[in-house]
Structure formats: C-alpha cells, structure tokens
Amino acid sequence: MNNSENILIKKLAKEFEFDVCRVTDPKLDLLTELRLKEFIDLGFHGEMKWMEETYERRRSPINLWSEAKSAIILGLNYGPGADPLIKNDNKSMGNISVYAQGKDYHGVIKGRLKSFSSKLIARLDKTNPTNVKVFVDTAPVMEKPLGQAAGLGWQGKHTNLVSREIGNWFFLGTIFTTLLLPCDNPENDHCGSCTSCLDICPTNAFPEPYKLDARRCISYLTIEHEGPVELEFRPLIGNRIYGCDDCLAVCPWNKFAKVASEMGYLPRDELMEPELKNLVTMSEQEFRAFFSKSPIKRIGRNRFVRNVIYAIGNSNDRTFIPIIEPYLKDTNYVLKDAAKWVVERLNKL
Numbered sequence: 001m002n003n004s005e006n007i008l009i010k011k012l013a014k015e016f017e018f019d020v021c022r023v024t025d026p027k028l029d030l031l032t033e034l035r036l037k038e039f040i041d042l043g044f045h046g047e048m049k050w051m052e053e054t055y056e057r058r059r060s061p062i063n064l065w066s067e068a069k070s071a072i073i074l075g076l077n078y079g080p081g082a083d084p085l086i087k088n089d090n091k092s093m094g095n096i097s098v099y100a101q102g103k104d105y106h107g108v109i110k111g112r113l114k115s116f117s118s119k120l121i122a123r124l125d126k127t128n129p130t131n132v133k134v135f136v137d138t139a140p141v142m143e144k145p146l147g148q149a150a151g152l153g154w155q156g157k158h159t160n161l162v163s164r165e166i167g168n169w170f171f172l173g174t175i176f177t178t179l180l181l182p183c184d185n186p187e188n189d190h191c192g193s194c195t196s197c198l199d200i201c202p203t204n205a206f207p208e209p210y211k212l213d214a215r216r217c218i219s220y221l222t223i224e225h226e227g228p229v230e231l232e233f234r235p236l237i238g239n240r241i242y243g244c245d246d247c248l249a250v251c252p253w254n255k256f257a258k259v260a261s262e263m264g265y266l267p268r269d270e271l272m273e274p275e276l277k278n279l280v281t282m283s284e285q286e287f288r289a290f291f292s293k294s295p296i297k298r299i300g301r302n303r304f305v306r307n308v309i310y311a312i313g314n315s316n317d318r319t320f321i322p323i324i325e326p327y328l329k330d331t332n333y334v335l336k337d338a339a340k341w342v343v344e345r346l347n348k349l
Contacts, residue, residue: 022150054140068176097243101267158197167257197247218244313342
C-alpha cells in the first residue's frame, strides 16, 4: 500500500470541490448486516420492496463487486441558507425538502465522481492497472455505514450521517476500486445524550434511537409511498409536499454546517416557498416542465398532487375548497380520496 495514493485522492477531492473525503475497506462488519436484516424483517422498509430484492448485494459491498479492495467515500455539502423549520408554519405554501429545491443531485454527483475517477486512474502507476465503479444512492450500497467506517461521520440517532466538519447536510458518493489503499480511522458516535432529532419528529418515526420505521417517516410517505396516506399521518404531514427536514435541521452539529457552494444545489426561487394553489392545478405536461431537472419529477404528477392536496387540508383555509372540489370526480382514486378528506376537513372549520 502506498500512502502517496491517498494523498493524491484527497488532493483530487479538493480539486473537484468535494467537502469531505475518506477511504475505507469495503468489507462492512457483521453488525451492519444484522441491522439491515432486522430493518427488513420488521417491515420498517414499507413499500420499498427493492430493499428486500437487493438484500444479498446490499448487505456487503463485496457481494456487489467482488474485486473491490477499497472504497473512497466523498461528501458534497448542500446546506441551506436559512433554517428550514421556519417554513413549517407557512400553511399556504408548500414545503419542499432542502435537497430537492435545486437540481437532481444524482446527476451532479455522478458526473463529478466519474471525472474524479478518470483523473485518478490517469495519475496512477500504469504498471498496476486499476478499475473503479462509481455509485450514488440508486445502487444497493450502504453508504452511511461505509461513511462511518471511513471516518467521514457517524450515523446519528436519526440514522443519517453526521459530520463534525459540516453537520448533516451533505450527499454521499462512493467509488469502489481494485486499488488497495490505506484506510482512514472510523468515526465515533458524538450524539451523547441529545435526542433533539427524535423529539421533533411529527410522526414518531423512531421507535428507539438509531432505528427508523420508514412507514411513519414523512419523507417516505411523500416520496416512496404510492397509495393513500393513512388518516393518522395526514394532519401530521402539515405543509410538507416532498420530504421532511425536521430531524436534520434540529441537529446541534449543524453549527459547523456551511451554505452550499455548488450552483446546482442552490434553491430555485420558485421551489423555496411555492404557493399550494399554483401546484394543485398542474397538468401532467405542466408538472413535467416545471420539475424537468428536479428529483421531484421521479415521483410523478399524481403522487405529488396528492401531497399538495393533503397540505391544503392542513392549511385551515376554506377558500381552497372550490379548487379541490373538481378532484372529487377524479379518475385517480388516490386523488379522489385525498380531495374527499380535505373538503370534509375544511368544511368542519
């Protein structure tokens, strides 16, 4: 193993403007595998059936690519310029998760990872051929445990990765390589007795610290869940129409967070506080055009409008009723069901 290669990797990480970079062994410990199995066995993954289907590959990076000898974990900050919790109180506006207010992060990170990898290979010793594979979160890779093993951060009580350098507002990218590299030291847990992230969750999605029941999580309910949201959760969703930032926003380690410098992650003005009345009337064509470069596009117009209708139901504003009433005859049963709930709710005011 040659430490000069690690120095080169850290240098390239700065050149490509990644905020943090660490190296680890791709072999995860048995405890990580057991936690994943428990998550699935308890049904905490809900409708995310792909987690069951990819379990064998997901439980160990070596099962995904047996030739991998090292994992380079990189973090790219997307920190907001203001406290996202403030938006929870503006009931006439839709609240979109910070990460989805700019361009789709998958494309931004993957392109940068590929450029990073190409330059790394070009700079390495040609007598020792090196292969690489790059991954963002669409692949069955447990990035957060790898990030902790690499010393990039630790998985907090909200199960997200937290960094002492940049808080918890950052995306992860992973590069597997056949190159055997010296590993960085793993990070320890620094949550202490703090339970802020658990206490703030509107739906009590954490049955205990470090465990998430995705079926109760607003991010899951507004993004991954396809059908009608259970009645008990609808009022708790508030004005959140895509994702939820509460547990991230309240973390004390964000005192070290920075505002995003990547232009692609800067929020679009029209997505910072969009008016619900403009979103709920979007046609399929308008939806696709408006969210053409956004991760929101992937959930489709109907699921997104369902979320907007729920938010309108939580607005306490009866002037929305005429706008919602046409959905009472919609051919999509999910939208029809959401509209019925809203009209009945607002008529009781």
